[in-house]
Amino acid sequence: MAAIRSFLILLCSITAAHAVTVYNQVPLRAHPTSTSVTDTSAPSASSAYTGLAAYDTTRLNPPAAPSPLPANQFGVFLMPTSDMVQGIGIQTKSSFAGLSIEMSVTNQVLGKDSGHINVPFLNFMALLAERAGEVVIRVGGNTQDYATLVDKTPNGGILGKVQEDTANPTNTPTLVYTEDLLYLMGNISSFLPIDWFLGVPFNDTQNMHMDIVERGERILGERVLGFQVGNEPDLYARHQHRPEDYGPQSYFQEFGQWRDAWNNNANVQNKSNLIGPSLALATWTMQQVWDTGFLDTYQNSLSAISIERYPADNCAAHYAGVGTPVNPQDVIGNYLTHQSGVNIVRDILNSTLLAQQYKKPFIMFETNTASCGGFPGISNSFTASLWGLDYGLQMVYSNFSHALFHVGGQNVYYNPFTAAPTNESYFHQWTVGSLFYSLMVMPEVLGKSNTAQVVDLFANGANDYTPGYAIYENGKIARVALFNYMTVSAGGIAYDATIQIGGGQSGIPSTTPQSVKVKYLLADSVTELTNITWAGQTFGGQFETDGRLLGDEQIQTVQCDTTAQTCTIHVPAPGFALVMMSDEAAANSEATTTQTFSTTAVTKTANTAVADASMIAGSNGHSGKDRSSLGSTSKGSSGAGKAAGVVPGMTILFTALFGAFFFMRAMSS
The missing domain is CATH 2.60.40.1180 (Golgi alpha-mannosidase II)
Known part of the structure; x- marks a missing residue:
């Protein structure tokens, strides 16, 4: 009775609190203070528009209908059967559409650190996982090339921006990050079947930073699918990251230096999970890279072939000296046509055929409506929902294996979802982007069998x-x-x-x-x-x-x-x-019953109730007992996660408190 009374007191205290923190849970790696999931959302309250691109309410006029x-x-x-269809695409996984998250914003998207995972992010990923069986996420982008793994960042967080690259027109920051970022990813994968691609630094082939490879393998285990070597190398010379004469042969040679370092490193176990060349198709063609002998030379080291492509850019609206700004109203019609997706993949079709010959997946490693953040009124409107689905299916038809849609910070328009600004996270929830509807619908279009053509x-x-x-x-x-x-x-x-x-x-x-x-x-x-x-x-x-x-x-x-x-x-x-x-x-x-996640901690510590894990250790997990990647208190019903050392016991907390938390939050709002 004393235990029941204590638990009822706890539930009552939630009405005056905004979160519950449970200590003594053991994740992949315990945070120094507590292990919990962070909910940056709370009951809504009115506030003035912040002006950040992700919340821009600019609405365009729909273009006139075609005539006739x-x-x-x-x-x-x-x-009736696929063998009767000429030109049909290869079989693809249900998880075809995934995410590419810019490394510099992982603490906004994934969570504060390994002990605080963003609840809305988990819920969004659960929607995808229930439809596709798994979710594929790449962490990297422009910020990966100069990122350095350190023991501690200047700000004490999992990552820090130490300077801006003023030579790059996008002012890409130079990053430092700790291995806690990898533990954060591992803890996420202990809740949901999420696999990761990681970007490695490619700024200095004389002093290669293999830390992310060594620790990525150790911490994420089988959940790491591959490592991207070089991000948009055809833009290096333009961004003054390499000499003006840097070309496909230069990249070929540097990739070889990485391959050799990889093979000679006894701490790296998998010698065949490099990914390249990840061109932007800005100044080189894929064929120019193939002409160097790239595929023949490195085929045993490659786990996948990659490319990154956007149909347009909005750089001139943000950065001086890169052209004339585009009026979004003038180009919205470009996205409302089937030809958009056809045009994007047209120059890549020969490479997707080569990938099949070499028995390698061909991945659109980074894409979205427009580089440099997208366009207001296009990237965040229903236009992007339709465009993303059509473009995605065109890639499946064209024999791509995955397409990863990019996620940036709060200063871009094209995000599938965006957290509230930090100073508003106490009373604002997240904002969904129109593109997330595309990502959620795509696995329903393809079905769960992983045999879709x-x-x-x-x-x-x-x-x-x-x-x-x-x-x-x-x-x-x-x-x-x-x-x-x-x-x-x-x-x-x-x-x-x-x-x-x-x-x-x-x-x-x-x-x-x-x-x-x-x-x-x-x-x-x-x-x-x-x-x-x-x-x-x-x-x-x-x-x-x-x-x-x-x-x-x-x-x-x-x-x-x-x-x-x-x-x-x-x-x-x-x-x-x-x-x-x-x-x-x-x-x-059809999606099965979607696992949802409740709050166990917020970064605001006032009026926060806490409970020891032993108080609820006898509770049965709600709607998670049959999920192989999640934990349960029912004997024999929980499967082991693929990440090394994963202990998914935190799920007990979330499932047990889920109903009580949201009921009491509703009562208090």
Whole structure:
């Protein structure tokens, strides 16, 4: 009874507190003071707009509809099996779409340190993991090349910016970081199936910094997928990081120096997980690198082939001397066309074929709407939601293995999600970006089997405003993805696509089902910033999300014409429709019950309740007992994490207090 009374007192105290800290939990590595998860969100309160790009409310006008308008009714004929489809893409994993996080903002995105993980980040990742089975994240970017692992940073945090690179037009900072950043990543992977790519410093091939490789392997174990050697080397000369004559042959030689150092380092276990060349396609072509003999020379050292590409840049709006600033209203139409994704991958297709010949994954290692932070009103609007999905599926169709969408700080427009500014984190929650809807929908389009193959349908006479794709799983037609880039208020139209599987005059037996299920990604306009829904669910507006979906899921059932053997699907303007052609396809698209995470600590220490872990050690884990990567108090129901030394016991705390915390927070708000 005394234990029950103590626990009730604890729950009552939460009504006056904003967090609960539990001590004596053992993570991958214990933080010096406590091990907990940090919730930077709290009940909303009004405040003035901060002016940071990530919260810019600039709204553009939707571009006028094309003239003439595309047909508003057209047929889509599908082959029943993938072996009957010419030009179909290779099989891809459900986790195709992942994240690329700039190393300099990891403490904003992932958490303060290994003992304080951002709860909204975990919730966002849980949504992806439940749909894709795993999440792939790269930590690196421009800031990786001059980053140095140190015992302690000047500010005492996991990373610090010691100076700005004034030669680089983006003023990329020089970083120092501690191994606690790696422990932070490892602790995240103890909760969710998240694997990592790491960027290594490439500034000095005479004094190579192998620390991140040695400690990355030791701390993350099998959760580290590979190490990126060189980030956009074709920009090194322009950014004054190398001599003016630095070219593909120069990079080839320096990569070889890294390969040799790698092979000669007894502390590095995996000798075949280097990644390159990661060109930006700014001044070199991929073929120029291949002509050096890169693939033949280093094929045994490479785990993947990489590239980084953005369709445009907004650098002139931020930095002097790099051109004329672009008016976003003038270029929004460039993103509202199927041709955008086609154009991005066109010059890379030969390299994706080479990757298959060398049996290497080909990865879009960093991409987004525009470099230098994206465009206001485009990168953070429904335009980016549709564009990201179309572009992603075009990459799958073009034989990419992964595409990692970049996450920057609060001074960029294109983030999938952004934490509230530090001085507002006590009363503001996170802000979801429109691109996160693309990332969340993509694994539902591909399904959970990791056998998805995608083909561009060139729908509606190959019209750029009404594209579509067919998705096959295990060799059978599973789903159809239909886009509408137009907005009704700007003269656009909704359309009806009539789908048929076999039958007609084709000589192929019809397998059109009696009914199909449909989910919609919708907004009133392509320029909508926050009122976006996926199957009726949303994350809300600015400063309103903790990473969990709001509302009830809405899946429509469409009855097919069993006489004509056709199914007619309505696609609003603007909008995206995912058509699931069978019950099996619908089941493979649907997320299981999503694990959610509650707060156990905030960095604000006033009015914070604490509880010893032993008080709740007898509680059963809620909705986590069957997850191999998470812990449970039920004997035998917890699986071991892949990261070295992972002890996922912290999950007991979060699951036990989850219901109580959010109930009491709701009561106190």
